[in-house]
Amino acid sequence: MKLLYINNDGGGFADTIEVEDGLTVAAFLAERMPGRKADDFLIRVNRLPTAADQLLQTGDRISITPTKIEGASA
C-alpha cells in the first residue's frame, strides 16, 4: 500500500512510499527508524494523534517529528 511519509528527523523527507499491507504504526516506526524510541517522536497519522497499534491504511499520511532537537548558538 502507498503512504505519504513525512520524516522530520535529520534533513527532512516527504514522499510517497510503498509498504506492506497490515502494518501498524509501531511496526512502521521500527522498520523505518530502527533502534529509536517512539516516545522521542511526535507521530501523527492523517494529522491526528495515533496509537501504536493503529493499522495503517493505503493513502494514509504519516508524519514523524523528533521532540528533542538540539539547538545551537549560531
Place this chain on the structure above:
Amino acid sequence: MLPFPILLRLARRLETLWAPKPESPTRPERAWASLRTQLTEAESLRWRIEQATARRLDCATASLKQELSTLLKVMGRRIEELRVNNDAPPPRALDRCEWIRELRHLEAEFGTLTVRWTDTVIRVVTEPVELKEVPLGPFAVEFNWTGGPSADGIRAFEVKALKPNRPSGRSDVTHPHIEDDILCAGEAKDALSQAVADGRLVDAFQLVHSVLTNYNPHSAYVSLNEWDGSHCAQCGRRIRSGEASSCEGCDCELCDECGARCEGCGELRCGDCLEPCDVCRERHCRACLVTPAQGRSFCSACLQVCAGCGSSVLKDELDSDGRCPTCSTVEETDDSAPETEAADTIPL
C-alpha cells in the same frame, strides 16, 4: 478557533505563494543542446582517430584519444544530470483544501492561531518553557509567509519571549538558543528549511517547538548554569531568582543555607562580615564589636560594671564578687594588714 473567512483568505494567500512555478524550459533545453553539440564533436574526434590510425600517426592518435576520453567524461556527467532532472518527482502542489487542513492542524497542535495581515505573520504561542529548573516563560512563534517556499527556513521565524527571564547582562537573549528573537535551530535547520519549502507549516512549527523545549549545553548563547547570574558568595551554589538573601554589610548574595545573624543587632551577614567576640566567642558584625587598638575585641554584652569602683570591665576579668582586678588586688592587700599587727602583740 480562527473564523472560517479568515482561514479561507489565508489559505488562498498561501496557496498562491506556494504554487509551483512553471519550470523554465530554457535550462533543460540548453543542457540537451549542449549534449547534441558534444555528441557531434565526439563523432568528429572518432573519425579523426580512425584516419590517424590508418595513416600510422601514433602521436596524433594518442592525443586525439585523450581528447575524446575527456569529452566522453563530460558528456557522462551531463547525461547523469539530465537523468536526475528527468526522474525528479514534480513538486507537490498544496491546494486550498490542503492549506485549510494544514492551518486547522496548526490550531489543534498549538491551541490558538493568530494572523497579522499587515506583518504577513502567522503566530502561535507555546506553553511555558522550563529548562533545567530555569523558567523561561511562554514563547510566541511567528512565521512570516512573505518569502513563500523560498524563505530561508529558520529566518522566516521569530521567537519572542512573552514573559522574558533574561540572563544577567544579556538583554538580547531570552533562551539558551535564542538571540534577538532568532532561534538557532541547530540540528533542526535542514528539516525546517525543507518543511517550509514544502508548505508543511505544522512540521516547521513543531520543529521550532522541539528546539525550544530542549537544551544543548555545548552550544548556547548563555549557559543555564550562568542564567541567573547569581551564586551564593559563601558556598557557590546557584541561587534562583527571588530566593537570594543579601549580606547587610557588604551586599553579597547568599543562599538560604548560608549567612548568619549578628548576635548583637540581629542583621544577616556573610561569614566575612562576622567576627567572634574574644570574650563570649559569639559572632557579631563589626558595628557591634569594639576592637581597641590593643587588647581584645568585645561586644557590649561582655562589658560589665565593677562592683567595687563602677568602671566598665570585660566580664571574664571580674572575680566572683564582681570586682575588677584592681579592686580585687586592693581588697587582698587590706585583708593581709591586720594579721601582721596581731603577730606583734602575741606575748612571749
